[in-house]
Amino acid sequence: MSIALFLSNCGSSKKDVWDGKTKAQVLLPVDSIYDYSALNNAVKKIKPANRLAGSRFFLMALGTYRNKKNPQSSLGMFKQAISYYPSGRAYYELGNALLDLRVHEEAYNAYNMADELDYKPKFKLFYNQAFNMSLAGDSARALEYLRRALEGGYKNKANLLKDKDLNNIRYTEDFTILVTKYLSGKDVGKKAMFTLLENGFPKVNLPYSILDHPEKAYNDKKIINYDFADFIPGMQESSYSRDVEDEYSYTANLVMNDTFAVLAFSKMEVIADTLQPESTYLVSYDLNGKIIDTLQFAGRQSSKEFKIGIFNKNRQITLKEYKNTWRDDPDSKGYVGNAIVKTDLLDVKYYKLDNTGNFKKIQPEQADIGSR
Numbered sequence: 001m002s003i004a005l006f007l008s009n010c011g012s013s014k015k016d017v018w019d020g021k022t023k024a025q026v027l028l029p030v031d032s033i034y035d036y037s038a039l040n041n042a043v044k045k046i047k048p049a050n051r052l053a054g055s056r057f058f059l060m061a062l063g064t065y066r067n068k069k070n071p072q073s074s075l076g077m078f079k080q081a082i083s084y085y086p087s088g089r090a091y092y093e094l095g096n097a098l099l100d101l102r103v104h105e106e107a108y109n110a111y112n113m114a115d116e117l118d119y120k121p122k123f124k125l126f127y128n129q130a131f132n133m134s135l136a137g138d139s140a141r142a143l144e145y146l147r148r149a150l151e152g153g154y155k156n157k158a159n160l161l162k163d164k165d166l167n168n169i170r171y172t173e174d175f176t177i178l179v180t181k182y183l184s185g186k187d188v189g190k191k192a193m194f195t196l197l198e199n200g201f202p203k204v205n206l207p208y209s210i211l212d213h214p215e216k217a218y219n220d221k222k223i224i225n226y227d228f229a230d231f232i233p234g235m236q237e238s239s240y241s242r243d244v245e246d247e248y249s250y251t252a253n254l255v256m257n258d259t260f261a262v263l264a265f266s267k268m269e270v271i272a273d274t275l276q277p278e279s280t281y282l283v284s285y286d287l288n289g290k291i292i293d294t295l296q297f298a299g300r301q302s303s304k305e306f307k308i309g310i311f312n313k314n315r316q317i318t319l320k321e322y323k324n325t326w327r328d329d330p331d332s333k334g335y336v337g338n339a340i341v342k343t344d345l346l347d348v349k350y351y352k353l354d355n356t357g358n359f360k361k362i363q364p365e366q367a368d369i370g371s372r
Helices: 003-013 036-043 048-067 071-084 088-100 104-116 122-135 139-151 157-162 164-170 173-183 190-199 226-231
Strands: 245-256 260-270 278-286 291-300 305-311 316-326 340-353 359-362
Touching: 036 104, 048 071, 048 088, 071 088, 088 104, 088 122, 104 122, 122 139, 122 164, 139 164, 139 173, 157 164, 157 173, 164 173, 190 226, 245 278, 278 305, 291 316, 291 359
Parallel strands: none
Antiparallel strands: 245 260, 260 278, 278 291, 291 305, 305 316, 316 340, 340 359
């Protein structure tokens, strides 16, 4: 596949997002968002335009809820996001906002819908549901959801023993039995979360290239939830209140040894009616999830410039930067009916993954040019 053809295909896959011909339709009326039958019917009709519209409402809601600390104002935006694109993460965050407002019955429903859509990590969902039921005074269901959270991998014993939201069940015999059974001698959190994140990345064999595996770049069906923001560069600092927001997806698990791991994630800027900027990054971590180094591996910075990367078996990384020339300037003429007429190579850079997990730049004369 030629590079120009690949980029053209990437654009056409987003056609119903940016060409202005296909508009996102409401799939689930707000008054039906807790109806299982309506939800299942809506999920079958999701199109890329729905994902884009839903993502924009979702990020607006998340900014209002988390950054502006205004859960009440976020509710309508979360529900709008769900009406366009029913997703587990939107229901989960809606449940969290409702829990903060102590609207327990509706929070319970929102969490259940997140579970229906297979929200992960499950233990976070069940743990929050345990909070919700404890605060609502329903000890039996609180203990049941706590059991599910612990069975599903929740391991932060310190939080479990001190969080005031669980006071209604903390001093019961059943609570003591659960903690003793699942967390005796354990105390932890971040390492367990990193392991869970790591497990979400598909393992691939080297050599690896975005051109060789275009389907493994940004994938809007494998979104990384914001529970993992500590491990994804840029995710924690995202300002949800801006007009342009970033979405992150699992891409590839490239290296895993006794010292460090190298994962690749992809990022897309959610901008309406344009070719979405997308980038893929390599990140190396120590075994506890601490970031060692980061390197942009591939991406489309604009309609005209893009980068591809090749990660070889000898841990050499080759980055090639290109420029597209379009028949008409897409910034003024758009993409519909437009075409790339030529693609020029601008630069080639080489890096080597060393034994400490760092990406070290090397000179062309040090590179194995023929290696793949």
